[in-house]
Amino acid sequence: VGRRIESVVLPLELLQQLKQSDFSDQQEYDAWQKRNLRVLEAGLLLHPRVPLDKSNNASQRLRQIIHAALDRPIETGKNNESMQVLRSAVMSLASRSxxxxSDSCHWADGIPLNLRLYEMLLEMCFDINDETSIVExxxxxxxxxxxxxxxxGINQMLHNLCFAWVLFHHFVSTGQVEMDLLYAADGQxxxxxxDAKTTRDPEYSKILSSTLSSILGWAEKRLLAYHDTFDSGNVYTMQGIVSLGVxxxxxxxxxVSTEYRRKRKEVDVARNRIDTYxxxxxxxxxAQASL
Structure with missing residues (x-):
């Protein structure tokens, strides 16, 4: 109570506050505990914001606790010895600068865990009854x-990139028919x-390159042989896919290309890509006609 949200390690607090009697049965309780421990493992051990020293005692303790708890659940909801040991290890890792x-705890801001969690949050923007529609x-x-x-550990640039990906992914996963999603992704x-013109942050550039390469790869798979991809039933999507790919x-x-920035060559990317398609x-x- 009274603590700032960024100073709280949420999975740890849930384990501290909820006990077995709060669940309908042992199986539900065990599954819930394992999920929270897995989140702690992902955020503090597998994808930490601050790189881990191999000799870090807290990380070794947390690994042991999680490994043991997967076989025999910890008694949560109490300030017992096992919870004290868990809290000590978690807070030691989460409090590393x-x-x-900032004195924020770092338990969910390591890449790529934070991006995946944020992507899941952005998915909430879509209507559960109509996944092609965004909620009012x-x-x-x-x-x-x-x-x-x-x-x-998200900022406006990462938000813009994640939201573009989520819009694109929804267009693809919902049958590639809702053009508003495609146009929204292109607009994003x-x-x-x-953003890309204002930063040279290497971590962001790496994420940017990976995300855009996936989008471009998907588009070009359809455009490099567009006679095989488009017909009278879906040709209306072609212009949007070309725009997205370009x-x-x-x-x-x-x-992103260091060669382009170094040489500062005048390249008409749109014309070159369309010509290639x-x-x-x-x-x-x-080739198909000659077979």
Whole structure:
């Protein structure tokens, strides 16, 4: 009570406060405890914000506790010895400084765990009854989601990139028919392009390159032989997919490519990509016709 949310390790607090009698049966309780321990393992041991020293005693203790608890659950909801040992190990790891002046706990802000957790939060923006639609209360919901930034180590640039990915992923996973999702993803990439021109942060550039390469790879798989991809039933999606692919390619070439930045060559990325799609598709079509 009275503590700032960024100074709280949520899975630890849940383990501290809830006990077996709060659950309907032993199986549900065991599964809940294991999930929380797995989150602690992911955030503090597997993907920590601050790299671990192999000789760190707290990390060794936490590994032992988690390993033992998977076979024999800890008695939670009490301030007993096992919970004290767990709290000591967790807080020792979560309180390690990342070089900033903040006294925040670092348990969910290591990459890629924080990005995956944030992606799951952004998924809440979609209507559970119609996954191609965004909920009406999206603005209010987004304000609540952004309150997790301090816990997850998210900033506006990472938000823009994650949201672009979530919109794109929803377009793909819901049958590639809802053009509003595709246009929204492309529009979000315009924000990503602005961000990419203002930063040279190597960690962000790595995430940016990986995300955009996945989007571009998906688009080009459909565009390099577009005669095989599009027909009268889905040709209306072609323009949007071209635009998305070109947007991703432009950022990768102009803002991620070190060669481009070094030489400062004038490259018309859009024209080059579209020319490549046309030539490749024609070659494929002629090759198929000659068989």
């Amino acid at each position: 990342d070089g900033s002046l 209360e999206v603005d209010e919901l987004m304000e609540q989601i952004k309150k997790t930034w301090v816990i997850l 990439l315009a924000e990503v392009a602005k 947007s991703a390619a432009k950022i990768l070439v102009e803002d 046309i030539r490749s598709s024609l070659r494929t079509a002629f």
